[in-house]
Amino acid sequence: MSRIAFYGDRLRMARVALGLTLDQLGGRVSATRQYLNQLERGIKVPTDEMMEALAAALGVAVRFFGLPADAGIRPEQCHFRKQRSTPVSIVSQVLARGTLLDGFVRRLDSELDLPLVSFPDIPVTGTAEIEEAAEEARLHWRLGSGPVSNMMRVVENAGAVVSFFGGVSERVDALSIDSRRPMIIRSEAKPAACRLRFDLAHEAGHLIMHRGIQTGDKLTEDQANRFASAFLLPRASFIHEFPRGRFLDWTAIFELKLRWKVSVQAILRRAYDLRLISADQYRTGYIHLSKTGQRRVERHDDEIPAEQPELLPAAIQALEIEFPGAIGRIAGEAGLDPGMFSYVSGIDLPTGATAGDNVVPFRRH
Numbered sequence: 001m002s003r004i005a006f007y008g009d010r011l012r013m014a015r016v017a018l019g020l021t022l023d024q025l026g027g028r029v030s031a032t033r034q035y036l037n038q039l040e041r042g043i044k045v046p047t048d049e050m051m052e053a054l055a056a057a058l059g060v061a062v063r064f065f066g067l068p069a070d071a072g073i074r075p076e077q078c079h080f081r082k083q084r085s086t087p088v089s090i091v092s093q094v095l096a097r098g099t100l101l102d103g104f105v106r107r108l109d110s111e112l113d114l115p116l117v118s119f120p121d122i123p124v125t126g127t128a129e130i131e132e133a134a135e136e137a138r139l140h141w142r143l144g145s146g147p148v149s150n151m152m153r154v155v156e157n158a159g160a161v162v163s164f165f166g167g168v169s170e171r172v173d174a175l176s177i178d179s180r181r182p183m184i185i186r187s188e189a190k191p192a193a194c195r196l197r198f199d200l201a202h203e204a205g206h207l208i209m210h211r212g213i214q215t216g217d218k219l220t221e222d223q224a225n226r227f228a229s230a231f232l233l234p235r236a237s238f239i240h241e242f243p244r245g246r247f248l249d250w251t252a253i254f255e256l257k258l259r260w261k262v263s264v265q266a267i268l269r270r271a272y273d274l275r276l277i278s279a280d281q282y283r284t285g286y287i288h289l290s291k292t293g294q295r296r297v298e299r300h301d302d303e304i305p306a307e308q309p310e311l312l313p314a315a316i317q318a319l320e321i322e323f324p325g326a327i328g329r330i331a332g333e334a335g336l337d338p339g340m341f342s343y344v345s346g347i348d349l350p351t352g353a354t355a356g357d358n359v360v361p362f363r364r365h
Helices: 009-016 023-031 033-040 049-060 062-066 088-111 127-140 151-157 191-207 219-231 235-241 250-260 266-271 279-290 311-322 326-333 338-345
Strands: 078-080 161-163 174-177 182-184
Touching: 009 033, 009 049, 009 062, 009 088, 009 338, 023 033, 023 049, 049 062, 078 088, 078 191, 088 161, 088 174, 088 182, 088 311, 088 326, 088 338, 127 219, 151 161, 151 191, 174 191, 182 191, 191 219, 219 266, 235 250, 235 338, 250 266, 266 279, 311 326, 326 338
Parallel strands: 161 182
Antiparallel strands: 078 174, 174 182
16 A cells, blocks of 8 residues: 655645644644654655644645645735735735635536636726726626625626635735635625625725735725725716715715615715815714714614625535535545635535525536
8 A cells, every 4th residue: 555645835734724833733743843844844754643643633634745736825816905014924824724725616616617707807007097997897797887786796706706714813804816716705704794895896906906916015905995996886976976065964975875885984985086075074074983983883884784605605505415425525635624624615514405595606517
């Protein structure tokens, strides 16, 4: 019986994905930091017993360590919010988790006809080009000029997988990964609906405008924010609907929020960017929101339904119904035990899924 191959970078990927230091992993498997470092660098090869201990400690199958090594998710493929203030260890952890999820999604992609990836590639430089990029994206996805009814479905129908990475860091709000099948990931599973919609549009902006560009600086973040504003509140429609006057009309502004499902803070910023209100009115608006305790939770937030990811759960459910045990098999092919699968996907391995309605359509091979 041939011995399973061992790639040290696979060990490092699983360890970093869990946010473990060498010392912490060493405590789990009764090994020294130096020894584990030598394993990860390929200087030493573990015994069969040590491979089993490492697999159990990391929530992967032993075969995980012998899978062909790939380059993983590169930094220029990953768009982080506030990347400059994010520690390198957190960046590495998210890249590792993204690589593990990408490995599963690629295998799932080979079993199902998921939506074609259709994010247009529109490089930008100035503000006018960002506005045009948002309008072109709406045209590309045939969204018209009215409110986007479901931003989650927009990005999922464009081929992106949306998921959540719990327990990463408060410094990572949301991120996108420009892989063969793009991924949009949040670190919080239940943000306010308006905030989530804006984050999805922000990450879509990165995927559209910043392909192959290292982002995270003020310029690219401001560009993605401007794209999200222009995409969710298209210029012509917004100029027509925004209430102008000497004083801010809060009743009308909150009606805009409910109609467009965009936060009042984003509405004020959009009005200021389009010169519909002055700098003084913009400051007055933010002071009012602060004094009324609405900087984090706004009025009517609880009246706007939260949008949930549908593509990945629906794909997993459909394949499992058609071929019971298929998802466990695919996760196993990716070398992921149930715990690690749930950790990187935000979804538990199915145990008797049932068919459901209201999902993003796709075809089975």
